[in-house]
Amino acid sequence: MKGFTTPGKPVDVAKVFPELAGLERTTVRLHPWQDAVTVRDSSLGGPLLWPADEAWPVCSVDHPDSRPLTSAEGKRLQQRLAEIGEEMRNCRGSRALGVEFTELETAVRELRRVEFADDPAASLPMVPIAQFYARDVPELPFPDGTDVCQVLWCPTDHEPHYGPRPLVRWRDSASVAEVRAATEPDRDLSDEESLPSPCRIWPERVTEFPHWDDLPSAGLRARIEEWEKGKDWTYDQHLSVAPGSKVGGWINWVQSPDWPDCERGHRMDHLLTVASSEGGGWESWMPLEEQARTTFVKKVEFALVNGVTTSREIGLDEEFDPAGSHYSYYDQAMLAVAPQTVKERVIPGDRRGSGRLDVMLGDVGDVYLFVCAVCPDRPIGVEFQCC
Ligand SMILES: [Zn+2]
Ligand SMILES: [Zn+2]
Known part of the structure; x- marks a missing residue:
């Protein structure tokens, strides 16, 4: 193997949307093998x-631990936590109570570190x-x-x-x-x-643009959505942020952006993403070398006449047969495929081959590490997100 090559993009999105100029960042895709x-x-x-x-x-530190605290302060905090928990269970929670609950949990964790310093969980x-x-x-x-x-x-x-x-x-x-x-x-x-x-690792530098939710304005998002109509690719999946494990660049948030600041108030930089999956928007992110060794399948999405949408994966040579026996155990008349809804696209088959890191963080989650490049001791931030 001589490395990995990310395919070219179908369009230069910065030319179409000049607001994106200056927002490009270089990430180092790691392509673990x-x-x-x-x-x-x-x-x-x-x-x-x-x-x-x-x-x-x-x-x-911070391993889930339910041992009761014994100090007077610890007992007081636990008592209050229990009271709030009871309020929440009775659907009488509020935003203020939620904030207090989180603060109390943090305080209890800190106290547990002190009280059980000689006897960690x-x-x-x-x-x-x-x-x-x-x-x-x-x-x-x-x-x-x-x-x-x-x-x-x-x-x-x-x-x-x-x-x-x-x-x-x-x-x-x-x-x-x-x-x-x-x-x-x-x-x-x-x-x-x-x-x-x-x-x-097989480091490869690629240019990225902000994650959909990191874009500077809702107006820009609306214009991009309008522009995407009828195209085979989207900004979010194909033109913005590289999936997978990587150093620097933008973050491919599984949920919403959550950039941390260091204790001195500097906005931290993306240091490293460790990803459960290298997948996502394969047409523009799956390396050519990996495409060459991957089995592709056809994903057929369709609606049934009762309005339910569903999909099937079939071999590239196979023809989708709406009248097939997929639903023989249902009422065929009720659940026939609505023909005008049938859409086919080619996707990679199983992508969890032996070439990867073999981690699965929660439900296909990613760990994001951040670093403050201003503070000389390089403080670290961490965020974990999963589906
Ligand atoms: Zn630990
Ligand atoms: Zn700092």
Whole structure:
């Protein structure tokens, strides 16, 4: 393999909508592919150049924990949490109560850290997620004197978002003489689907435009929607943000945009997306090399005469037969296919082949890491979103 090539776009969207000029960003698509990797390679899920004299990181923070607090303050907070929970269950909740509930949950979590400092609910070895050498991904904001960026996460749910909890280290590779092997993950307590398979990365730079919900105005969205009518592609799926694991650029939010600020108030940059899927808008994002080895199918969408819409996937050589026996167990007369609604399009078959990272975060979720490139200690933000 010699790398991956994102196909060209069907149209230069910045020419059609001049407001988009200046909003383009370059992302580094990582194109993870399972392969043998060493501590001297950039990788996703591969071994890290971790110094032998530095302990392997473990996490015991924010794991879902229902042990009761025993301090007077802890008891008071728990009592109030229970009262609000009761109000909410009786449908007497309000926005103010919801805010108070979230604040109390945070306070209880903080107190649990103090009260159970010597007895964490569980202590898990963190697992390697990414390692980037500056020679491969020079776009990262390496602090002075460092040339490798390492990302690990604790492979289980964490409050309040129920996703993995990451850790980022920046190092000078020349300072690491003897290397410590990773502590094996705790397979009983880890979420199996948060444990990645080692992948080599194949960095590729592509230009992106803002996610649909990051566009600067509703007026622009309305004009784009009007322009898309009758076309085979959409801004959202094909022309804006690359799907999959990547460094920098715009974010392919699974839900809505949620850009964090650092504690000093700087808007953070997108550092890394670790994605459950490389899919989405395959015509313009699926690498040509992957298209060449993928089996495509025809997805036939249609409506039944009772108004229900549904779809079938059939082989590329097959003909869709509306009179077929798909619904033989229903009343054929009621559920016949309304012929004018039949739409066919070609899509890739199964895309979860052996080439990928093998993580499934919640329901096809993504973990987004952010970094403040202004603060010298490079504070990190994290967001987890899933369907
Ligand atoms: Zn943890
Ligand atoms: Zn900052």
